[in-house]
Amino acid sequence: AQSVSQHNHHVILSEAASLELGCNYSYGGTVNLFWYVQYPGQHLQLLLKYFSGDPLVKGIKGFEAEFIKSKFSFNLRKPSVQWSDTAEYFCAVNLYNTDKLIFGTGTRLQVFP
C-alpha cells in the first residue's frame, strides 16, 4: 500500500535556525506532492506543491521543498525560522491521475524566540 513517512515527529528550534523536515513516500508511479501547515487553532492550508518541472519549488512564507525522484523524497526547508512558524506540518502525496491523497503523520515544529 502507498504510504508517506515523516521521520521528524517533533522539532524544536530557536529563531533564525535553519529548518529541514523530511518526507518520503512509497509509490512507484508518478505523484503530485504537497506540504500543508496547520497553525494552532486554524485550518490546514497549503504551503507549497510540486506537479512537474523544476524539482525545487517555493511556497509561501519563505518555505521551499525539493523533489528528489530517486530518493522518493520531498523535504521541506526554510533557511531561517521565525516564532510564527510554530505549527504542525504535513507532507501529502497524490497518486497521479487519481483523487487519492495520502498524508504523512505530521511534524510538530516549535520555534522559541
Add this chain to the structure above:
Amino acid sequence: DGGITQSPKYLFRKEGQNVTLSCEQNLNHDAMYWYRQDPGQGLRLIYYSQIVNDFQKGDIAEGYSVSREKKESFPLTVTSAQKNPTAFYLCASRRRAGGQDTGELFFGEGSRLTVL
C-alpha cells in the same frame, strides 16, 4: 463566502449508536474527502468521492459509511462497528482535472466526536 461547512463542531454519542457528520461545500468542487486526525498519526483517509454517486474506500474505511447524492454534500456516518470512533474528523474538497486542477485541498473546520 465559498467554503466547506462541517457540522456539528462537537458531538457526543454513547457506545452502540451511529452518528452522521455533515459536510457541505459551495466551491463547485468535484472531489470530496473525509479524513480522521489523531495525535501522532496525522490525517488518515477514510473515504473519498470523485463524482456524484461514486466513492472509494480510503485506508481506514471499516466502521464508516458515506454517500454522495449531491455534488455539494458528502456526509459521513460513524457506525457502531467502528472500534475507536473518538477522534477529530476533517472534510475536504478539491477541484479535479477537467479544468485547471490546482491540486489544493480545502478543509472544513472539523468535527470532534467523543464516544462516552
